[in-house]
Amino acid sequence: MDQSNKAQHPVKSVHKTFDITEALQELDGAGVTELAEYTGITKSSVHNYLSTLRERGYVVKQGNEYHVAIKFLGLGAFARHRQNVYEVAKPEVASLAQETGELANLLVEEHGKGIYILREVGSQAVSVDKYTGGQVHLHNTALGKAILAHMPEERVKSILDRHGMVRSTENTITSQSKLFDELEQIRKTGVAFDRQERLKGLRCVAAPVLRNDEYIEAAISVSGPLSRMQQERFEEEIPELLRSAVNIIELNIAYG
Secondary structure (H helix, E strand, C coil), X not given: CCHHHCCCCCCHHXXXXXXXXXXXXXXXXXXXXXXXXXXXXCHHHHHHHHHHHHHHCCEEEECCEEEECCHXXXXXXXXXXXXXXXXXXXXXXHHHHHHHCCEEEEEEEECCEEEEEEEEEXXXXXXXXXXXXXXXXCCCCHHHHXXXXXXXXXXXXXXXXXXXXXXXXXXXXXXXXHHHHHHHHHHHHCCEEEECCCCCCEEEEEEEEEECCCEEEEEEEEEEEXXXXXXXXXXXXHHHHHHHHHHHHHHHHHHC
16 A cells, blocks of 8 residues: 555544445445455444445345445545546547447546546447446556556556556566556557457557646547457557547646
């Protein structure tokens, strides 16, 4: 954990509350016994935490299982709308999805992970496993690499040390030196590629959104199946669309 984010006097009950709610998300719902085994918290304590969260409306019970409640969506939507880049980029991301027919995304970095704050679905878009609000590692996605390329080297190393370089597919970059070589190339070209590095069969092209030509705000991307993301379309057409969209977004951020 980054020392700047580490609480000087952490409250154990808060940690346990979020251990339980995050476990509910990861398990897609669970009963008291399963949660106790998964988190290492006693069954009686898990039950008490769940009862309190349910009383506050942040957990729902369906049969013998508990699930994260939709009330969390309100907090996430509020946080998303505080991101100025969301409103500015929304029309361009929608346009990318419409023009390409694929899935267009807007991702920001928080606490060393990538968070999707907008996903627009084109007419031919494939369904993938991430949703608005979903988190991903930065090293194995085009969006994440576009963001890492415009961070100070020490910050990038700190993120990699904290979250590791998980191998998702045989194409995932797991070497820091190889990743840094690619980040340098991204800075030169203005685009990043995901060549089936997070999901087999899926390719993605991304571009960074900068403020004042240096501060990284976010990244936008277009992703699609390998069969449609080939040669000129993958390497030239979609990168050019992304550069054009980024140009408009950055102008609106600077002067809007």
